Amino acid sequence: xxxxxxxxxxxxxxxxxxxxxxxxxxxxxxxxxxxxxxxxxxxxxxxxxxxxxxxxxxxxxxxxxxxxxxxxxxxxxxxxxxxxxxxxxxxxxxxxxxxxxxxxxxxxxxxxxxxxxxxxxxxxxxxxxxxxxxxxxxxxxxxxxxxxxxxxxxxxxxxxxxxxxxxxxxxxxxxxxxxxxxxxxxxxxxxxxxxxxxx
Amino acid sequence: xxxxxxxxxxxxxxxxxxxxxxxxxxxxxxxxxxxxxxxxxxxxxxxxxxxxxxxxxxxxxxxxxxxxxxxxxxxxxxxxxxxxxxxxxxxxxxxxxxxxxxxxxxxxxxxxxxxxxxxxxxxxxx
Numbered sequence: 001x002x003x004x005x006x007x008x009x010x011x012x013x014x015x016x017x018x019x020x021x022x023x024x025x026x027x028x029x030x031x032x033x034x035x036x037x038x039x040x041x042x043x044x045x046x047x048x049x050x051x052x053x054x055x056x057x058x059x060x061x062x063x064x065x066x067x068x069x070x071x072x073x074x075x076x077x078x079x080x081x082x083x084x085x086x087x088x089x090x091x092x093x094x095x096x097x098x099x100x101x102x103x104x105x106x107x108x109x110x111x112x113x114x115x116x117x118x119x120x121x122x123x124x125x126x127x128x129x130x131x132x133x134x135x136x137x138x139x140x141x142x143x144x145x146x147x148x149x150x151x152x153x154x155x156x157x158x159x160x161x162x163x164x165x166x167x168x169x170x171x172x173x174x175x176x177x178x179x180x181x182x183x184x185x186x187x188x189x190x191x192x193x194x195x196x197x198x199x
Numbered sequence: 200x201x202x203x204x205x206x207x208x209x210x211x212x213x214x215x216x217x218x219x220x221x222x223x224x225x226x227x228x229x230x231x232x233x234x235x236x237x238x239x240x241x242x243x244x245x246x247x248x249x250x251x252x253x254x255x256x257x258x259x260x261x262x263x264x265x266x267x268x269x270x271x272x273x274x275x276x277x278x279x280x281x282x283x284x285x286x287x288x289x290x291x292x293x294x295x296x297x298x299x300x301x302x303x304x305x306x307x308x309x310x311x312x313x314x315x316x317x318x319x320x321x322x323x324x325x
Contacts (some may be wrong), residue, residue: 026241034234035227042228052233059237063244126225129218148219180210183218190218199200 012071019066026063030077033061036150037080043145044088046134054091058083074159081150085142092138125190132182137150140175147172 007028013034017025037058041051061083062076063180069076133141139161146157147168154172158165158166210218 018241021245021247021248022312023242026245030234030238030241034212034237035230037300038233039227048228055230055233056236060240063241066244067248101203122221122225126222127217127314129222148216149222151223176212176215180215183215184208187324193232 001031004035008140011067015062015066015069015076019069029062030059033062033077033080037084040081040145040150041084041088043130043133043149044085044141045091046130050091054084057087078156078159081146081152082162085160095133110166122146128183128186128190132179132186135182136178140166140171140178142177143168143171144175148176 009017011029011032013023018029034055037052038055041054041058042048045051045054058080062080078131125160133145134175136144142161143157146152146160147154152160154165157168161168163171
């Protein structure tokens with residue numbers, strides 16, 4: 001049966017077909033996982049080029065483990081999140097983190113169309129969020145991103161990070177508080193200023 | 200968008216959740232160049248996979264004895280067993296032809312050659 005991009009075959013089945021030499025399975029898995037892996041790596045690293053390197057390396061490890069994959073032991077997505085987390089941790093420990101510059105104010109909007117302004121504002125909010133995430137301690141950042149941006153459940157996050165569920169809850173709560181504090185100084189970048197604060 | 204801000208600890212939980220919702224709903228990053236590289240890696244790794252992996256692995260786990268007595272080696276194994284049994288039988292029974300050969304090779308008398316002088320000479324010299 002030929003595969004297409006919208007194939008709804010389970011990940012493990014696709015991986016087995018890949019190991020058996022199916023080129024189409026390789027394409028479907030690439031399209032299914034690469035953007036997700038890249039998004040996660042980007043949020044952890046705050047650097048697109050480095051995130052692409054990590055994403056490519058994680059996917060390469062998936063291809064190499066495909067012949068020995070045991071579907072009953074892990075989900076492909078969970079396994080990939082774990083690999084990316086470890087690769088990012090290795091990189092962050094190997095280099096001093098480069099802080100990103102927070103935008104002091106929202107940039108000028110050249111196009112005064114409402115749609116363009118809204119898109120610009122959203123881009124700035126996402127940039128502010130990503131920058132604030134890089135200010136968090138490593139483990140808090142991982143937990144917050146996995147829980148609130150990747151939308152995973154705490155038990156799955158616990159498996160990815162190699163810790164207990166209670167530790168995940170603690171990291172997530174502390175991470176959110178720290179993130180809120182960091183973002184409080186970014187009202188302009190967030191585009192929320194002066195809407196209603198009572199201040 | 201209406202978002203409440205708080206000066207003491209920063210954004211409220213609701214504002215932060217709203218920001219998370221917006222981030223999750225955002226389009227994934229454009230990654231066509233990366234996906235092309237990932238797919239190239241996939242094909243290369245696929246080509247490097249050993250052929251017929253599934254068929255070869257069980258054979259490797261059966262051990263050397265299983266390999267020796269595989270159907271392909273049955274004739275060789277049968278010859279080896281027959282030769283072993285014949286050797287044991289000849290050694291114990293010594294049939295007449297073999298006994299004759301043994302007697303022909305056995306010398307009638309054994310000459311004793313003294314290669315080392317008597318130890319007493321050495322002892323006497325101190």
